[in-house]
Amino acid sequence: MSNLNPRPASISVDFGTSHTVASIRRADGRVHQQLFDGSPQLPSAVFMNDEGGPEVGTDAIHNGRRKPERYEPNPKRRIDDGTILLGETELPVTSVIAAVLSRVARECEQTLGGLGSVTVTVPAAWGPTRRHVVADAATAAGLGKVALVPEPVAAASHFVEALGNEVPVGSGVVVYDLGGGTFDATVLRRSGGGFDVLAVDGADDLGGLDFDQALAEHLASSVQAEDERWQRLTAPTESADLRHRTAFLEEVRQAKERLSRSTSTDLTIPLLDIDAHLTRDELETVAAPLIERTVRITQGVIRESGLPKEQIAGLFLVGAASRMPLVATMLHRELGIAPAAIEQPELAVSEGGLVAQALTSSPQSVPSPALPPQVTSQPAGPTVPMAAGSPTPGASMQPGMPMPTPAAPMPTPPHMTGPIQTPAHMAGSLPPAPNEGGVTGWLKSTTGMITVGAAGVAVVLLLAVLIVPGLMGDSEEDPSDPDQSNVAANEPSEDADEPTETDGSAAESEAPQAGTAEGSDTVSLESATVGDVVALGEGRHTGAVTAMETGVANGVPVAVTGGEDYLIRVWNLETGKLIDEYRGHQQPVSDIAITADGDRPVVISTDGYEEHVWYLDDFTAASEPRDANTGTFSWVGQIDSAPAYADDNSFYQLFTGEDLDYFSAPYAPFLMLMEVDGQLRGVGVEDDRVFVAELENGEYVGGTFDQLPNEVVAVETAVIAGKPVMLTATDAGAVQGWDLSSAEAYGTAFNELYQTVAGLSVADLGGGTTGVLVRGSEGLSLFDLDTGQQIGETFGQLTGEATWVSAETSTIDGHPVAVAASSDGSITVFSLER
Numbered sequence: 001m002s003n004l005n006p007r008p009a010s011i012s013v014d015f016g017t018s019h020t021v022a023s024i025r026r027a028d029g030r031v032h033q034q035l036f037d038g039s040p041q042l043p044s045a046v047f048m049n050d051e052g053g054p055e056v057g058t059d060a061i062h063n064g065r066r067k068p069e070r071y072e073p074n075p076k077r078r079i080d081d082g083t084i085l086l087g088e089t090e091l092p093v094t095s096v097i098a099a100v101l102s103r104v105a106r107e108c109e110q111t112l113g114g115l116g117s118v119t120v121t122v123p124a125a126w127g128p129t130r131r132h133v134v135a136d137a138a139t140a141a142g143l144g145k146v147a148l149v150p151e152p153v154a155a156a157s158h159f160v161e162a163l164g165n166e167v168p169v170g171s172g173v174v175v176y177d178l179g180g181g182t183f184d185a186t187v188l189r190r191s192g193g194g195f196d197v198l199a200v201d202g203a204d205d206l207g208g209l210d211f212d213q214a215l216a217e218h219l220a221s222s223v224q225a226e227d228e229r230w231q232r233l234t235a236p237t238e239s240a241d242l243r244h245r246t247a248f249l250e251e252v253r254q255a256k257e258r259l260s261r262s263t264s265t266d267l268t269i270p271l272l273d274i275d276a277h278l279t280r281d282e283l284e285t286v287a288a289p290l291i292e293r294t295v296r297i298t299q300g301v302i303r304e305s306g307l308p309k310e311q312i313a314g315l316f317l318v319g320a321a322s323r324m325p326l327v328a329t330m331l332h333r334e335l336g337i338a339p340a341a342i343e344q345p346e347l348a349v350s351e352g353g354l355v356a357q358a359l360t361s362s363p364q365s366v367p368s369p370a371l372p373p374q375v376t377s378q379p380a381g382p383t384v385p386m387a388a389g390s391p392t393p394g395a396s397m398q399p400g401m402p403m404p405t406p407a408a409p410m411p412t413p414p415h416m417t418g419p420i421q422t423p424a425h426m427a428g429s430l431p432p433a434p435n436e437g438g439v440t441g442w443l444k445s446t447t448g449m450i451t452v453g454a455a456g457v458a459v460v461l462l463l464a465v466l467i468v469p470g471l472m473g474d475s476e477e478d479p480s481d482p483d484q485s486n487v488a489a490n491e492p493s494e495d496a497d498e499p500t501e502t503d504g505s506a507a508e509s510e511a512p513q514a515g516t517a518e519g520s521d522t523v524s525l526e527s528a529t530v531g532d533v534v535a536l537g538e539g540r541h542t543g544a545v546t547a548m549e550t551g552v553a554n555g556v557p558v559a560v561t562g563g564e565d566y567l568i569r570v571w572n573l574e575t576g577k578l579i580d581e582y583r584g585h586q587q588p589v590s591d592i593a594i595t596a597d598g599d600r601p602v603v604i605s606t607d608g609y610e611e612h613v614w615y616l617d618d619f620t621a622a623s624e625p626r627d628a629n630t631g632t633f634s635w636v637g638q639i640d641s642a643p644a645y646a647d648d649n650s651f652y653q654l655f656t657g658e659d660l661d662y663f664s665a666p667y668a669p670f671l672m673l674m675e676v677d678g679q680l681r682g683v684g685v686e687d688d689r690v691f692v693a694e695l696e697n698g699e700y701v702g703g704t705f706d707q708l709p710n711e712v713v714a715v716e717t718a719v720i721a722g723k724p725v726m727l728t729a730t731d732a733g734a735v736q737g738w739d740l741s742s743a744e745a746y747g748t749a750f751n752e753l754y755q756t757v758a759g760l761s762v763a764d765l766g767g768g769t770t771g772v773l774v775r776g777s778e779g780l781s782l783f784d785l786d787t788g789q790q791i792g793e794t795f796g797q798l799t800g801e802a803t804w805v806s807a808e809t810s811t812i813d814g815h816p817v818a819v820a821a822s823s824d825g826s827i828t829v830f831s832l833e834r
Helices: 058-066 093-112 128-140 151-162 208-222 229-234 239-258 280-305 325-335 345-355 438-443 446-455 501-510
Strands: 010-015 019-025 031-033 046-048 054-056 083-086 089-092 118-122 147-150 172-178 183-191 194-203 264-269 274-279 312-318 533-536 545-553 556-563 568-572 578-582 591-597 600-606 610-615 635-639 642-646 651-653 670-676 679-686 689-693 700-704 712-720 723-730 734-739 744-751 757-766 769-776 780-784 790-795 804-812 815-822 827-831
Touching (some): 010 093, 010 151, 010 345, 019 345, 046 058, 046 083, 046 093, 054 058, 083 093, 118 128, 118 345, 147 151, 151 172, 151 183, 151 194, 151 312, 172 280, 208 280, 229 239, 274 280, 280 325, 312 345, 545 591, 545 600, 545 804, 556 815, 591 635, 591 642, 635 670, 679 723, 712 757, 723 744, 723 757, 734 769, 757 815, 769 815, 780 815
Parallel strands (some): 172 312
Antiparallel strands (some): 010 019, 019 031, 046 054, 083 089, 183 194, 264 274, 533 827, 568 578, 635 642, 642 651, 670 679, 679 689, 712 723, 723 734, 734 744, 757 769, 769 780, 815 827
């Protein structure tokens, strides 16, 4: 494991019903969220794959749509069940929860290089049995012995300690937590050591998913309800209709979120091919009965606490669903207390866990049903049958060991090896027959809830009221300093090729010990051959580089890098010197893309919360920062002569972020957009097979391509000799090109035998030769795609614990080069000249 930051860091995990969030506090006091697939919210869903291993997050949601009997969208709701049946595998609930926490442990360890102290938040009403389930799951996931903090205590700590809300000792606060799947109301009293829980109540069946369901029911009953195509949309039997249903529920969720910011919106109802108009009044009419229920619960806990109104110093709103404007309105009207809302309520509990000092006293909680003993250390026993060719499982899981990966099936406890019976809770998991249930029946069925849950995987929306981002700011400013968060746009330095003193020295002193590439002395471009270092970046990011793109600014080839330090840096590839910095982001940068506005290069960058659009040639803003649609980009280009970009969901106007209502991109673990046979298509890999799909309906064009029987771990697309080509690399090191027009193999397949492949990039080596740059666990290597032969030796091996986290190709005066960014924040330019 790469030691990206050896300094100690604290981690706080909010294991939620619908999503899990992990916040990290660095040794220097910086706080940020761990990103999962570009988002700070990891879906808490678990899916059992064909190899008998768990998949977690967006991949689990995707596969759960196809095989719902293997899918559990909300493990937290199953805390009292003892065991959970996923397909033919019955697992302790501890193991299913551990699968989610294991993903958190792996991602945080990759970010930090190691795990420090870990806090996990739990509902205040949970008794010792439920708490022990979570603690055992955390140990099994590799998080070690964790501290458990009540969720409302963490939330209150965040409002007081991090946001500066005044709560005198002896006064009380009310925490109103409306999440994706549950609601909790808690009254706490400020004490000298933190907060004491006085009263708590809630509902395990009330959250954002229920608002989505209610809004979907409203549309089904009010928009051409007599249209027979509703039956195909609500009870699909064909794969195309399943995609339409998924698209419909995603439209509903996004419309609900837009109505939190505007008074009306339009959404498209697929299959019916009509646009529906929704107003905030309609949403509030649908949502009011559900919100009224939460208000009554809140009134009850205030009364139970015994605190008079004048002693309540704050009403704090947390949980993603609490941002609905009607929530604050109804609470204020009924309770007479003005709620304190924040822009990212879904992060409050996780961040608050970092500042909560200790567990506080709690009232007599509602006893949870007795659970059977949870097994975290099991003797070796019979395992779940595996498909032919599956790897043999290792030793049984022991405390402190991470959960088995999808390639290593979970052991089955001895008491579960008999015939497996389908429990009652799975009986309704299949879609009803077309003549059963109707619209309302489907929406209230298990499948309906699973699908709504899938549609509820939200891209976090951030209203940037505290930030007027600085553009290419003075390098002496600290991006993590709140006093400097309103930096105005600055002109670029007069000497654009010369980095400031701080860029070269302060970044060096703050960064962890760098790994350096072997043979890192630079060679002149004229005499360089494959693997020679032709430029070294002067200075580096503090922490790892998290995104990189190459381009041209004012005729100079450049690399644009984003990092964990929230900065975007622009480097001159000819000299390695830092040209300037963009300082607008307030979170680690997750993706960067470069396109053109006429003749001007324009950059769009995102941190998962905000998107920024700015010009590369003079570093001025092209638009105001806006809420991010996603944490990654699938494509940038032109639609109807206007600059546009796409994520995994839709297409947007580059400068305004407006949804272009163009086509929807099909979902896949690897997805990019590319012009194939004159039409923009979705191209990617699903189930380790390459596909080309229509964007209008997600249907595959000409079926899928044959693929090697190994997991695809890296892909790349390029136009080679006028043909659209996709490259795939498997976990066995096999690399193959595919002609996306003819559905045939392209070039000569080859194998990278000496390292694990992590990324691919295509280089024009001149003379009609196409090179494939392979980024791997040991360094970089270059192959001739036509012959499949390696060109030169593996190069760029790093010393120390650093790794290459990104590698792109470019040219300098016609000389092909590779630009590599490392986990220690540095960049290096290598020659690819043969």
